[in-house]
Each structure stands twice: as C-alpha cells, then as structure tokens.
Amino acid sequence: MATAIKVVFGLLTFVTIGMIIGALFQLAFIYRLEDSSGTSLPSSRKMQQTQANSYLPLSTGISSWANDKEASLLRLGLVKPEVISWSPRIIVLHNFLSMEECDYLRAVALPRLQVSTVVDTKTGKGVRSEVRTSSGMFLHPDERKYPLIEAIEKRISVYSQVPVENGELIQVLRYERDQFYRPHHDYFSDSFNVKRGGQRVATMLMYLSDNVEGGETYFPMAGSGECSCGGKMVSGMSVKPLKGDAVLFWSMGLDGQPDPRSVHGGCEVLSGQKWSATKWMRQKAI
Template sequence: MKSRGKTGAGIITGWSSMGLPAVFLLCIFFFFLGFFGSSLFSQQVENESASLHITRPRPRMLNQNEYDPMPQGDSGDDYFTTIPFQILSWKPRALYFPGFATEQQCNGIIKMAKVKLAPSTLALRKGETAENTKDIRTSSGMFVSSYEDKTGILDQIEKKIERATMIPRRHGEAFNVLRYDLGQKYNSHYDAFNPTEYGPQKSQRIASFLLYLSDVEEGGETMFPFENGENADSNYDFRKCIGLKIKPRKGDGLLFYSLYPNGTIDPTSLHGSCPVIKGQKWVATKWLRNEEDFD
C-alpha cells in the first residue's frame, strides 16, 4: 500500500515541479496532436470511400407496408406503385425513367420488329415530297400494336406507360420501332402537327414516350436544341446535334410533352436523334393523342 502511495505522490510532485507554463504548453501540444490526428484519419476514410466508389445514398423506394391506401374509385387500384423518374427539363417538360423495361422485354421487341423493318417515312408538309425530304430521317422502322403482339410484351409496356403518363392507353398510337445504323439520324422536328403547315388536325399528339431498346456506344442521343429557350432566336441549323442530350440506355424511357396545357405547341419540344457514331440504336416510340379516335 505504501509503495502505491509513493508512486502516486511522485506523479503529482513531477507535474508540480514542471510549473504552470510547462503544463499549459503540454496541454496545447496534446490538443493539436489530437486535432490533426483526427483530421488525417477523416481524410483517410474519405479517400478509402472514394476508392470503393461509394456514392450518395440512393432515394428510398416506396414500401407497400408503410402506408394505408385510401379508398379508391371504381377505376382505381388498392395498391401503391413506384415508377422512378427524373425531371430532365421543364422547358420542354421532359422526364427520364430508368429501368422502365427489362432486357428480356427489349430483346423481344427487337426480335418481332426485325422481320418487318422498312425505310422510315415522314408526314409531309404542303409542298414537300419524299424525294426532297429523304435526308431528314434515315432510320428503318415498323409499326406494331399491342394486340398484334402474341408474346404480351407490348401489352405490359403499354400498361406501364399508361400509369407513368396518366394518359389512357387508348389514346396511344401503335408502337413505332426504329433502328438507326451507323451514321443514321433524324433531324430536329416536332411530333405535334402545326395546322398551318399540315392542315386541320382531327387530333393532336400531346406527348411522346421513347423506350430505348439498346445501348449505343457513341452518338445516337435524343437532343432538344431549344431547351430552356436556347438557340431559338438564331438561324438554327436543323442538322446540328446541340442542346440537351439524352444518351440511349437499354431499358430506359424518355417522356416529353409536345403541347402546353392550353393545347398549343411547345416550341421547346423541338427534338431530334443525333447520328450514330459507333454501334446501333434501337428505340420504340409511343405517341399519345388528345383524342381516342385519331385515324
């Protein structure tokens, strides 16, 4: 017991003999040692996280069990559904849907389209002919309705588009499946038809939904040159590939609106398909109308 007492007294005596200035300096030394040590450790953790490609947390998906559904109407559903999307632009209103279709669905659509492909055509303005517009759209394509597809793939996709857009599927045209080979493109154009250029319209295209069926190694982007009013005041060259660009990724979807809520054409909805530089581009387009009977 005595030896323990002497040891304790020796420590106290040693600190006392150093004096207050020395004790103060030691305290400062240990403070900065701890501060810089923690900073270095924090930096090391950040570097290790970066090397492991740790990114910001992904948005939490909706859990069916978290909410009690409201009483639905006769035409509604009693379950929650989540179709993730990103707002790409407000001018035009353009939404991106990652992973909208599966790889198997995309491959199935390509398989059914390959046997019926033909050079793509255009709706002609007054005075235009197929000959003087042949360089505007150089892809190959075909039209197919969901009721023609015995596999049921297009029916599944059409139902999902209906949920994503809240536009009844009976307002949709047949799917236009397109293939763009090397160098092929579609110059900037509108999906809606201006009556002053195309004559009176029985119905109008409200929106377009593009389902990318393949990746493209380089080029092939969907572009909006007038996004947010850019390039609209200049003498725009419709062959240019500028503005907001969306790279095709297999299974992803793109929705954009051609009309304002008042029914007039949104000038910023001008869009096109950039030339394919490397690879091949497959896409299925669904045009949505403001009327059911549009034939």
C-alpha cells in the same frame, strides 16, 4: 357577338385549367414514385449520365410490392423518374423497360424493318426524306393484345397520365452508324392527321439497346448550356440512349397549344446500333 366571345373565352379557360390540373397530378405522381423508390434523384442531367449505372433496384423499395401484380406490371420501385426540363417538359424514366422487354421488341421488329418516312405536311402521308435515315416498323393492332405489349402500353399510360386508347401504335426504330433524325416537332402541322384522335400531346421514347456511341436524343431549345450530340458540342440538352430507359416529353403546353420548344432530334450514331421504340399519344381516342 359578345355572347360568342364569352363562350370561346370560357372554353379556353376550361381547357387551360384542365391542363394545369393534369400537370399537377403528374407532378404528384412523380414525387410519389420518387418517395417509393427510397432514394433521391440527381439534380442535373450531367450527374445522371455519370451515375446511370448505379441505378439498381432497392430491396426496400420492392419488397412491399413483391406480391402485387399491378405493381410488378408498372415496375414500381424499379422505374426512377428524373425531371430534366420544365420548358419543354421532359422526364427521363430510368429502368422503364426490363431487358427482356427490350429484347422482345427488337426481335419482333427485326424481320419487318423498312426505310423510315416522315409526314408530308400537304397530304398527311408518310414519305421518304433525307432528314430521317433510320429503318423502322409499326406493331400490328392485334399485337396490342399480347400480354407483354399490353403491359408496356399500360405502363406508358400510367406514367404519362394519358389513356391507353389515345395512343398510336408503337413504332420500333433502328439507327445504324451515321444515321440520324434532324430536329423536328412531333405535333402535326397538317390538317389530315388531327382528324383522327386530335393533335399529338406527348411522346414516350424508349431505348432498346446498349453500347451505342452518339445517337443522343437532342432538345435544342431545352436548358441553357451545352451537350454532346453525335460527337459534337451543341447548345441545348441531350439524353444518352441507355437500354431500358425512356424519355417522356410533351408536344403541347399547359395552354393546350403546340409547344415550339419541344423540337427534338436523333443525333448521328457514331458506332453500334441504336434501337428505340416510340409511342405517340393524342388528345382523344384513336
């Protein structure tokens, strides 16, 4: 019995140390990107919202990579990370996608949209629900081989520090006026989905459209102030959908356990259409 306890304790210690080292690597990677962009990032989300339109490519940050295909694929010098919360861990990646990439994903998805579903905790299958009123579709596995999709998936892997093979298929979503997604967790609470690839570790949410009123991504357990969500002021933190921006957040804590504070939702769209693309990442290869 004592030996078994020691083995379990050792494994837990190993996992915890691994998660901490991973987080430190992510932090170092983010700081390196900040330095390479040649500009400092805003210290608050409020400042980001007021200055979002000023995030333009800096010639000094791009010129050194002008002939580097890998740097171009990763959009180094263009993507500007902003940590907005450490608990839960949330990073806004400004200019993560190009305008052409956003338009391409929307064009591919439009003729294939269907009513969105949620995961049934008893069966692990997708079912329709009033908590989610959008329409969406998943890219086909063969489409992951397309150069543009391959580039986006590699970029997601590098910025999240999660291997490409651990990622689910990209899902493209459209929220029209009055549509929303009630607060929820991305990690699984059923035993079916974790059998293939393990638990969800992190989520990359990419915005594909502009001119949207409302439709914020809302984190009710992040921050200590108030934010706008679908035209209402609520407690927590929200991210305004801006075309090309992305939100990276972790569903698991450094202890390797699901993080309840990662609860989030899509606020009601007041006008326009909110298009987004979501990539969920697992513990193991799928």
